[in-house]
Amino acid sequence: MKSVIDILDLSVEEIDNLIATACDMIEHPENYTEKCKGKKIATLFFEPSTRTRLSFESAMLELGGSVIGFSDAKNSSVSKGETIADTTRVINCYADIIAMRHPLEGAPMVASVNSAIPVINAGDGGHAHPTQTLADLLTIYREKGRFNDLTIGFCGDLKYGRPVHSLIHALSRYTGIKIYLISPSELALPEYIKREVIEKHNIPYAETASMEEALPNLDILYMTRVQGERFENKTDYERLKDCYVLNSEKLKLAKSDMSILHPLPRVDEINVDVDADPRACYFKQVANGKQMRKALILKLLTESNDGKPEPRDFIPLEEQLCTNNRCISTIERGLKPAAIKTEFGCRCAYCESAIKQ
Numbered sequence: 322m323k324s325v326i327d328i329l330d331l332s333v334e335e336i337d338n339l340i341a342t343a344c345d346m347i348e349h350p351e352n353y354t355e356k357c358k359g360k361k362i363a364t365l366f367f368e369p370s371t372r373t374r375l376s377f378e379s380a381m382l383e384l385g386g387s388v389i390g391f392s393d394a395k396n397s398s399v400s401k402g403e404t405i406a407d408t409t410r411v412i413n414c415y416a417d418i419i420a421m422r423h424p425l426e427g428a429p430m431v432a433s434v435n436s437a438i439p440v441i442n443a444g445d446g447g448h449a450h451p452t453q454t455l456a457d458l459l460t461i462y463r464e465k466g467r468f469n470d471l472t473i474g475f476c477g478d479l480k481y482g483r484p485v486h487s488l489i490h491a492l493s494r495y496t497g498i499k500i501y502l503i504s505p506s507e508l509a510l511p512e513y514i515k516r517e518v519i520e521k522h523n524i525p526y527a528e529t530a531s532m533e534e535a536l537p538n539l540d541i542l543y544m545t546r547v548q549g550e551r552f553e554n555k556t557d558y559e560r561l562k563d564c565y566v567l568n569s570e571k572l573k574l575a576k577s578d579m580s581i582l583h584p585l586p587r588v589d590e591i592n593v594d595v596d597a598d599p600r601a602c603y604f605k606q607v608a609n610g611k612q613m614r615k616a617l618i619l620k621l622l623t624e625s626n627d628g629k630p631e632p633r634d635f636i637p638l639e640e641q642l643c644t645n646n647r648c649i650s651t652i653e654r655g656l657k658p659a660a661i662k663t664e665f666g667c668r669c670a671y672c673e674s675a676i677k678q
């Protein structure tokens with residue numbers, strides 16, 4: 322039984338098939354209105370969200386299914402001290418598929434290893450956001466018609482911006498990709514993604530603090546919000562929050578067919594004067610996100626389900642070695658710490674932080 326916790330849980334071929342299904346759904350929505358009749362999705366949102374939760378919910382409703390869930394951890398038994406594992410086992414009795422968002426990294430992974438129904442990671446802390454990547458990929462496909470031979474600039478909060486992490490993983494499987502990492506040093510991309518994804522795949526990349534320097538080279542500009550909620554020090558957030566503001570003046574430096582993506586919500590990093598520019602794709606991205614979530618829900622619910630969690634190559638650890646205080650494994654009672662091994666060393670099986678063994 323398949324869960325989607327990381328974008329790499331989907332092969333390139335599976336992503337191609339999801340894109341083909343989503344495009345057919347756009348052309349012929351009427352063919353899909355009963356496909357998930359009698360099925361329920363549980364949207365378990367332990368962290369605020371508007372578009373992602375409503376996107377999953379409207380996706381399921383448009384497939385003829387129904388929706389249960391909560392949009393605030395205060396409304397769940399977690400506020401009484403329930404573990405993710407127990408919440409998941411309970412929801413297994415009510416629903417056919419789960420979409421989970423959680424402020425702690427690795428929480429959807431914990432759910433998936435305790436679940437007989439598919440679990441979709443709808444964003445975990447500053448870690449990953451695979452369905453945002455599906456939205457991004459459909460947008461890139463519809464705007465550019467390809468995933469190969471593209472130069473992409475990621476701008477803003479590359480440290481905590483989980484959509485950036487997942488999209489870089491996804492793009493590393495295509496050829497001719499070039500990357501610009503545009504951020505202040507405090508918000509730089511985590512080292513492990515630089516080393517184990519970008520450098521490992523020999524992707525040419527440049528790091529710069531200057532948006533103006535990168536702009537003329539880009540086919541795609543991926544803007545991000547500075548993630549205030551993940552900062553330990555609020556004065557750092559105040560200092561960094563407006564580090565980049567895209568406006569129509571700066572856009573004069575860009576190619577005439579550059580696509581501007583942003584997972585939204587935007588704060589001040591894209592001026593509203595950009596919205597009317599034909600290069601602005603961020604509201605199209607929202608619509609594409611719903612189509613890809615429809616395609617993903619349909620795929621996971623129609624694939625054969627052996628009722629067993631997806632096997633993972635975890636190495637059980639005798640003691641807790643993860644020191645990331647945003648990791649679920651430091652909090653979840655009864656959870657055995659575990660590691661995954663890569664050619665670069667060991668990392669926590671839940672949040673992927675490096676650990677020393």
Ligand code: NCD
Pocket residue numbers: 372373444450453482483484545546548584585586
């Ligand atoms: C993103 C997220 O939640 O990570 N938003 C989204 O899902 N559309 C980006 C963000 O919150 O800045």
